[in-house]
Amino acid sequence: MTPHTLSAAAIKAAAAAEGFSACGISPAAPMDAEHAERLRQWVANGHHAQMDYLVRHMDLRLDPRLLTEGAQTIVSVALNYYNDWPTATPEAGRYAFARYARGRDYHDVVRERLEAMMHRLGLVPHTDGRACCDTAPLDERYWAARSGLGWCGRNGQLIIPGAGSYFFLGELILNHPADTYDHPIASHCGTCRRCLDACPTAALAGDGTLDARRCLSYLTIEHRGDLPQGTAPAMGGCIYGCDRCAEACPWNSHARPTAVPDFHPSPALAAMTPAAWQALTIEQYRRLFKGSAVKRAKYEGLLRNIRAVGGDAAPLDAAPLDDKRLDEAPLDAPPLGDAAC
Numbered sequence: 001m002t003p004h005t006l007s008a009a010a011i012k013a014a015a016a017a018e019g020f021s022a023c024g025i026s027p028a029a030p031m032d033a034e035h036a037e038r039l040r041q042w043v044a045n046g047h048h049a050q051m052d053y054l055v056r057h058m059d060l061r062l063d064p065r066l067l068t069e070g071a072q073t074i075v076s077v078a079l080n081y082y083n084d085w086p087t088a089t090p091e092a093g094r095y096a097f098a099r100y101a102r103g104r105d106y107h108d109v110v111r112e113r114l115e116a117m118m119h120r121l122g123l124v125p126h127t128d129g130r131a132c133c134d135t136a137p138l139d140e141r142y143w144a145a146r147s148g149l150g151w152c153g154r155n156g157q158l159i160i161p162g163a164g165s166y167f168f169l170g171e172l173i174l175n176h177p178a179d180t181y182d183h184p185i186a187s188h189c190g191t192c193r194r195c196l197d198a199c200p201t202a203a204l205a206g207d208g209t210l211d212a213r214r215c216l217s218y219l220t221i222e223h224r225g226d227l228p229q230g231t232a233p234a235m236g237g238c239i240y241g242c243d244r245c246a247e248a249c250p251w252n253s254h255a256r257p258t259a260v261p262d263f264h265p266s267p268a269l270a271a272m273t274p275a276a277w278q279a280l281t282i283e284q285y286r287r288l289f290k291g292s293a294v295k296r297a298k299y300e301g302l303l304r305n306i307r308a309v310g311g312d313a314a315p316l317d318a319a320p321l322d323d324k325r326l327d328e329a330p331l332d333a334p335p336l337g338d339a340a341c
């Protein structure tokens, strides 16, 4: 494989042809000093909960050239997953469910399209570079922001101007330079604080960082064992993840339903009632979530969440979450993903 200069226009055309809504290109280089320090501080503050791999692979995270030998270019892409299945509540006859998790496992869908992009460009996966989608120690939001796809909002999510944040991010780490690179854009959060006001657990610091120990997305998906006291009342009828800081963001008023059929809920999932969830068996769970990222929570974890929302669990303290009880909770889960950008 001899490095040769790739056309940025051709890369973006290939991304569009594979259905990606946005594409930006950066030279592969170490993370800049400001963001590297923020990431180190985030870990030092314990905001990564028990995500020990963040500490273990910090060197790779800070410099993607260590991740892929010969890396010269990082291509960031965004794939719309928004589906307008109603944000359900028990009162409406349904439990809520994080939007990103209602369809097929995004790791597979995004990686397939990234590899198809490489083929369109005449590149060979694993020889000319690699495709990543939440599958490598790479700070996806940092690279997407650096490539000008959007900015990191106060809710810690990558916000694409005129489109919002309901996007999966993916990357190609390529062993070739590009003829043009993109640049970051300014934040358009302005004086808005809607996401902070909407968060039921005060997990957002206001500067784009997240305390994973307090975040319902972390607690209901990654966390193993009992939920910390006070979690159930904060869940608000959502049995998997949490979308409240995204739903509150005014930029998401631009969201349009995805054209990717894989990201729409299956008829079986859409038909689930609270009573059906409460009676969920392991066999039904396997059928319902075959090929889905929800498997990450495991049956026991999902059942724990269902019972918490249904008030059927061991008694949970109805008081707001507080630091002491969360700090004492056994947080031994693997990472949800990077939370600092």
Ligand code: SF4
Binding pocket: 198, 199, 200, 201, 202, 203, 204, 210, 214, 215, 216, 217, 241, 242, 243, 244, 245, 246
């Ligand atoms: S996902 Fe939910 S709990 Fe986590 S920061 Fe956003 S609103 Fe707060």
Ligand code: SF4
Binding pocket: 153, 154, 155, 156, 159, 188, 189, 190, 191, 192, 193, 194, 195, 196, 245, 248, 249, 250, 251
């Ligand atoms: S809700 Fe407001 S402050 Fe939060 S990410 Fe969106 S624009 Fe930024």
